[in-house]
Amino acid sequence: MSQQYDAIIIGAGLAGLSVAALLAGEAGKRVLVLEKQDYVGGRLVSFTGKGDRLVLNGKDLDVKAYEKILASVYAWVARSEPNLDTLFSERMLDGFSFEAGGHATFWGTRGRVGCLLDYLKEPIPLPGNEGFSVIDPESSALYPMEKGGRYGWMSDESNRIAKALLREMAMADEETMKQWDLISFGKWLNDRTDDRKVYEFLAAVASIHMVMGEPEMIPAGDFIRFMRTAVSIGMNLISGSTGIVPKPGFVYIGERLAQHVKNDGGTIMTGTGVQEIVFDGERVAGVITDGPNGPQRFNATKIVCTVPIRKIFKFLPRARLPEALVKQVDEQFFSVGMLTGYVAVKSNLLADAGIAPKSWLLVPSIIKAAEGFIGDVDIISIMPSNFEPSLAPAGKHVIAYSIALTEGELHDRAKVNRVIDLGREIFHKTFPKMKQDTLWEIWTCSDKGFGDWPPPGSRRPDTTQPGLEGLFFAGDGYGASTWGSGMDAAIHSALYCVDAMTGGSFVEKVLPEYHR
Numbered sequence: 467m468s469q470q471y472d473a474i475i476i477g478a479g480l481a482g483l484s485v486a487a488l489l490a491g492e493a494g495k496r497v498l499v500l501e502k503q504d505y506v507g508g509r510l511v512s513f514t515g516k517g518d519r520l521v522l523n524g525k526d527l528d529v530k531a532y533e534k535i536l537a538s539v540y541a542w543v544a545r546s547e548p549n550l551d552t553l554f555s556e557r558m559l560d561g562f563s564f565e566a567g568g569h570a571t572f573w574g575t576r577g578r579v580g581c582l583l584d585y586l587k588e589p590i591p592l593p594g595n596e597g598f599s600v601i602d603p604e605s606s607a608l609y610p611m612e613k614g615g616r617y618g619w620m621s622d623e624s625n626r627i628a629k630a631l632l633r634e635m636a637m638a639d640e641e642t643m644k645q646w647d648l649i650s651f652g653k654w655l656n657d658r659t660d661d662r663k664v665y666e667f668l669a670a671v672a673s674i675h676m677v678m679g680e681p682e683m684i685p686a687g688d689f690i691r692f693m694r695t696a697v698s699i700g701m702n703l704i705s706g707s708t709g710i711v712p713k714p715g716f717v718y719i720g721e722r723l724a725q726h727v728k729n730d731g732g733t734i735m736t737g738t739g740v741q742e743i744v745f746d747g748e749r750v751a752g753v754i755t756d757g758p759n760g761p762q763r764f765n766a767t768k769i770v771c772t773v774p775i776r777k778i779f780k781f782l783p784r785a786r787l788p789e790a791l792v793k794q795v796d797e798q799f800f801s802v803g804m805l806t807g808y809v810a811v812k813s814n815l816l817a818d819a820g821i822a823p824k825s826w827l828l829v830p831s832i833i834k835a836a837e838g839f840i841g842d843v844d845i846i847s848i849m850p851s852n853f854e855p856s857l858a859p860a861g862k863h864v865i866a867y868s869i870a871l872t873e874g875e876l877h878d879r880a881k882v883n884r885v886i887d888l889g890r891e892i893f894h895k896t897f898p899k900m901k902q903d904t905l906w907e908i909w910t911c912s913d914k915g916f917g918d919w920p921p922p923g924s925r926r927p928d929t930t931q932p933g934l935e936g937l938f939f940a941g942d943g944y945g946a947s948t949w950g951s952g953m954d955a956a957i958h959s960a961l962y963c964v965d966a967m968t969g970g971s972f973v974e975k976v977l978p979e980y981h982r
């Protein structure tokens with residue numbers, strides 16, 4: 467038996483749930499969200515330790531179930547100390563919450579995530595950083611930053627150049643931005659400076675936001691537009707540039723949006739993957755799923771696909787999309803990945819080192835590209851339990867690392883081990899008690915953390931495609947007008963998608979001008 471809906475959304479990640487929440491609530495549509503996995507949130511997935519188990523979406527997970535969930539966000543454990551069986555059976559994770567996917571919002575409550583949640587009247591706290599320090603990888607010395615202050619690890623001349631370039635980014639007008647949409651951030655930097663220290667610092671800041679370690683991969687416009695919003699938002703790299711979610715972590719955003727959809731009469735089916743999109747000529751007619759009750763057909767004349775583009779050909783024949791787009795996806799698109807580390811410690815390392823405990827830390831260029839990596843490798847780190855004590859048991863802390871690596875590097879065990887070992891060495895030198903105070907470590911690789919990207923200069927595939935009536939796309943890798951990355955991009959594209967579906971103006975309603 468088939469069932470009729472106004473719109474079917476494929477995927478209960480941030481983009482899919484945002485689209486569904488707006489369609490069900492604001493546009494009064496009958497929506498069905500179909501999610502292949504057994505949980506909602508997609509690449510927003512967090513775990514909370516409870517005894518010898520982890521908990522996600524209220525369900526208990528053992529080691530096997532944990533690894534299965536990791537795989538659903540294109541992730542796997544690269545290293546854990548002690549091994550996972552011991553971590554679980556010895557209850558070492560009890561009381562800690564940590565992420566497998568998205569683990570920091572850009573501009574805290576004032577980023578696009580905060581804007582959407584506020585619009586939906588579902589605000590949640592997104593405590594942000596108060597402090598920013600740089601660790602010089604050569605000396606392991608800590609350089610706490612002050613607004614307008616000097617970059618202590620650089621010469622006066624390098625300071626002057628770095629600040630002039632940051633100012634140029636902040637002050638750029640829209641016409642200039644359009645030019646920068648066409649080039650890579652590597653070109654932007656090389657056109658302006660040959661000062662290596664400046665290059666390494668700005669490339670590292672860009673790699674945080676775009677999760678691309680090599681500036682030649684980074685679309686200049688996407689990153690610089692983000693820097694430009696700082697002025698309007700009244701935040702900067704020292705205050706509010708990054709925010710986190712209290713226990714249970716980022717998955718709570720997905721859980722909250724899912725509840726919102728249900729409250730407005732929408733239906734969400736987990737464990738129900740789409741196997742085929744059904745067409746009536748060039749118009750979509752429905753989907754066939756492989757849910758717990760076997761194959762099922764659901765009908766709608768509007769379908770939204772939120773799966774990253776390099777994965778959609780499993781249920782959408784290549785011939786349905788424009789030939790040029792398919793060729794570009796096959797030949798030029800790349801996935802943006804990340805090495806993530808969570809380390810539990812029994813002391814407050816940052817406070818003990820005399821820096822603001824809610825600082826984020828940047829270690830630019832710990833490994834130079836000449837060592838065989840696509841670009842220099844940078845480390846970004848925060849201590850989430852300082853932002854929000856509910857993320858660790860009393861008296862304990864957790865420190866998180868984000869390191870941009872390419873798909874190829876993430877699958878190269880020697881390269882991943884080299885980055886973990888060196889990162890550890892630097893942190894152990896900077897925080898002398900860290901080694902003895904470490905309780906456990908989990909390092910995971912995700913080779914599609916920030917989705918699929920075209921090369922700099924090309925826009926993302928748009929939310930609608932010629933010859934596909936009724937089929938829409940949303941997600942961090944979609945939208946010709948989308949800019950930014952990660953969660954911010956997922957929401958931006960979702961708003962454009964709902965506007966294309968309804969003729970509405972949700973981009974304007976939800977986002978202040980500087981986020982559009």
Ligand SMILES: Cc1cc2nc3c(=O)[nH]c(=O)nc-3n(C[C@H](O)[C@H](O)[C@H](O)COP(=O)(O)OP(=O)(O)OC[C@H]3O[C@@H](n4cnc5c(N)ncnc54)[C@H](O)[C@@H]3O)c2cc1C
Nearest residue numbers: 477479480481502508509568569570740915941942952953
């Ligand atoms: C390790 C890691 C670290 C990250 N760090 C950050 C960060 O610090 N800041 C930031 O902003 N972003 C970060 N991100 C990125 C952020 O999590 C994503 O950009 C965002 O969550 C993407 O949302 P989405 O809805 O576009 O895609 P997804 O969350 O991938 O949603 C797509 C959904 O579709 C489902 N699906 C797939 N196939 C099917 C099918 N056939 N049928 C039905 N459903 C299907 C998937 O299971 C998934 O739930 C990180 C991601 C990872 C993995």
